[in-house]
Amino acid sequence: MKKIIALFAIVSVFGFVACNNAAETTEEGMEEATEAVEEAATEAVDTAASLLESAGDAVEEAGDAVEEVAN
Secondary structure (H helix, E strand, O other), X not given: OHHHHHHHHXXXXXXXXXXXXXXXXXHHHHHHHHHHHHHHHHHHHHHHXXXXXXXXXXXXXXXXXXXXHHO
């Protein structure tokens, strides 16, 4: 009987440890995912700003070309 109680105690301890580790892993994973999303968003904003600047330059060049042809 003592062996059975000891076995249940050991299994219970491993169960609590496993649940606790899973919760910590999930929180760490969420932090890493949040950082990855923030980095991706920052990169996307930088890329969009660069593309808008390039488009603005292209529009100015096209306007200059039209003026040159018109004169």
